[in-house]
Amino acid sequence: MQIVVPEFMEEDILRAGLPGCGITYDPGLVERREDLLACLGGADAIIVRNRTRVDAALLEKAPKLRAVGRLGVGLDNIDLQACKARGIAVFPASGANDISVAEYVISSAMVLLRGIHAMPSRLADGDWARAALMNGREISGKRLGLIGFGSIARETAVRALALGMEVSAFDPHLAAEGPHWRLKSGQVQPEALEAVLAGCDVLSLHVPLTAATRHMVDAAALGRMKPDAIVINAARGGVIDEAALAEALRAGRLGGAALDVFETEPPPQADTARFAGLGNVILTPHIAGLSRESNLRVSEVTVRSVRNHLQGEAL
Numbered sequence: 001m002q003i004v005v006p007e008f009m010e011e012d013i014l015r016a017g018l019p020g021c022g023i024t025y026d027p028g029l030v031e032r033r034e035d036l037l038a039c040l041g042g043a044d045a046i047i048v049r050n051r052t053r054v055d056a057a058l059l060e061k062a063p064k065l066r067a068v069g070r071l072g073v074g075l076d077n078i079d080l081q082a083c084k085a086r087g088i089a090v091f092p093a094s095g096a097n098d099i100s101v102a103e104y105v106i107s108s109a110m111v112l113l114r115g116i117h118a119m120p121s122r123l124a125d126g127d128w129a130r131a132a133l134m135n136g137r138e139i140s141g142k143r144l145g146l147i148g149f150g151s152i153a154r155e156t157a158v159r160a161l162a163l164g165m166e167v168s169a170f171d172p173h174l175a176a177e178g179p180h181w182r183l184k185s186g187q188v189q190p191e192a193l194e195a196v197l198a199g200c201d202v203l204s205l206h207v208p209l210t211a212a213t214r215h216m217v218d219a220a221a222l223g224r225m226k227p228d229a230i231v232i233n234a235a236r237g238g239v240i241d242e243a244a245l246a247e248a249l250r251a252g253r254l255g256g257a258a259l260d261v262f263e264t265e266p267p268p269q270a271d272t273a274r275f276a277g278l279g280n281v282i283l284t285p286h287i288a289g290l291s292r293e294s295n296l297r298v299s300e301v302t303v304r305s306v307r308n309h310l311q312g313e314a315l
């Protein structure tokens, strides 16, 4: 069996989990599209992160392909319909990076509410800016608003409730009544999108990027929020209108933002320059779901799914 992996993963887990397979592991292959397409002729499975476009052109070059392993949960880089039409199974690593993303959201919220993220460099420059920071806010008693209430949002809510936050969530795919709103650390309040936006102190996005969610948080949505609210996006860049967010921050109509994902990745300089000079912003290079622990879990889950599928089909 032939497995092609054009993006980074835990190589030991890959090789140990697929013994006897021919493995092409080249984390730089994603940058060399022609080379990637050229080595798919005999591939039974491909394992990707979010940068490999698994589209009709790629599938055409992979006539034997039976499985796509996804080292994450976002599937916007994969043509699911084309895979389905060919009978190719797609395996996201559901659940494997939930905790990492949830911890990213909570830690960003705490740091932005307190305003402490810029302090090390200011102090190193000799700026004892005590007065500027003594109005930092506690997370306890604040309201977290979630857009989307899947498993990552739930892990985030569990932690927020344990820290004394109130949590409300908008998810049109879930019934307003039901046990799914009751978590081990408390109760989440289902709300309409408008109510979540208007009532929260911290907004966190947890929806995939689809035609329906593109720019779901636009200038109008941001305009409904409290002027000191924090916006956190560790979902997908296109869900929020980055230009509108930067404008709202610059105009002082929001309290701060943490962005881990961008409309284009890596973002062109003009996109990140929008946030230059803003003291209340954290920008990170799509790492919310990546940690030592989640990298291991994600690789293990993905290898297991691909192996089980290929073995099952071979029987």
Ligand SMILES: O=C(O)[C@H](O)COP(=O)(O)O
Pocket (backbone or CB within 6 Å): 048, 049, 050, 051, 070, 071, 072, 073, 074, 075, 097, 289, 290
């Ligand atoms: O979709 C995800 O789970 C995150 O984007 C992390 O996965 P990735 O690094 O493989 O994109």
